[in-house]
Amino acid sequence: MKIYDISMAISQDMQVYKNRDAMRPQLSVMRDYTDSNAYESQLSMHLHTGTHMDAPLHMVQGGDTIDKLDLSKVITWCKVVDMTEVSGGITRQDLEGKGIEKGDFVLLKTKNSFSDTFDDEFVFVEKSGAAFLKEAGIKGVGIDSLGIERSQPDHETHATLMGEDIPILEGLRLAAIEEGRYFLLAVPVRIADAEAAPVRALLLQNDPMDS
Numbered sequence: 001m002k003i004y005d006i007s008m009a010i011s012q013d014m015q016v017y018k019n020r021d022a023m024r025p026q027l028s029v030m031r032d033y034t035d036s037n038a039y040e041s042q043l044s045m046h047l048h049t050g051t052h053m054d055a056p057l058h059m060v061q062g063g064d065t066i067d068k069l070d071l072s073k074v075i076t077w078c079k080v081v082d083m084t085e086v087s088g089g090i091t092r093q094d095l096e097g098k099g100i101e102k103g104d105f106v107l108l109k110t111k112n113s114f115s116d117t118f119d120d121e122f123v124f125v126e127k128s129g130a131a132f133l134k135e136a137g138i139k140g141v142g143i144d145s146l147g148i149e150r151s152q153p154d155h156e157t158h159a160t161l162m163g164e165d166i167p168i169l170e171g172l173r174l175a176a177i178e179e180g181r182y183f184l185l186a187v188p189v190r191i192a193d194a195e196a197a198p199v200r201a202l203l204l205q206n207d208p209m210d211s
């Protein structure tokens with residue numbers, strides 16, 4: 001079975017949103033073999049750093065938290081859609097004619113996947129693109145930027161998707177992935193009452209139950 005890891009490695013020097021130091025993960029060794037017979041470390045990180053999933057609470061007051069996520073939405077077939085020709089916001093026109101159907105989990109592969117440094121002009125889902133995905137009745141959406149939107153002060157993209165309980169997966173790495181159908185495993189860490197959580201996102205070529 002071919003397994004594609006589409007998540008970012010967590011490290012101190014990884015790209016973080018707007019290069020903010022507060023978003024940088026801190027991994028510290030609590031004990032090691034120099035003075036102990038075991039190795040233990042501690043990680044401190046922002047929940048929107050690296051590959052992660054947003055829950056409705058992130059943008060909707062009183063919205064559901066990440067631990068309430070229906071896992072059948074994130075262990076599922078998905079479609080990787082090539083958006084590498086798009087600059088700026090992905091619009092309705094960009095998504096039309098791409099074979100996006102009701103019940104799809106859509107992963108948007110953009111130019112973002114080809115850079116390991118944060119770009120202020122990263123490709124995002126513009127509000128008309130979010131409206132298209134909502135109307136199509138998708139099950140979930142993923143993108144290779146650290147945020148699914150920017151430059152939209154009212155966060156219409158988050159609000160549109162979260163209003164439909166559509167999980168949003170951010171910070172994917174899709175450079176090596178060709179457009180097509182894959183089995184997605186994108187289970188967020190079960191953090192009680194949180195608005196987001198880190199994900200180790202994987203794509204499989206086949207249904208794991210078949211092999």
Ligand SMILES: [Zn+2]
Binds near residue numbers: 047048053146
């Ligand atoms: Zn986020």
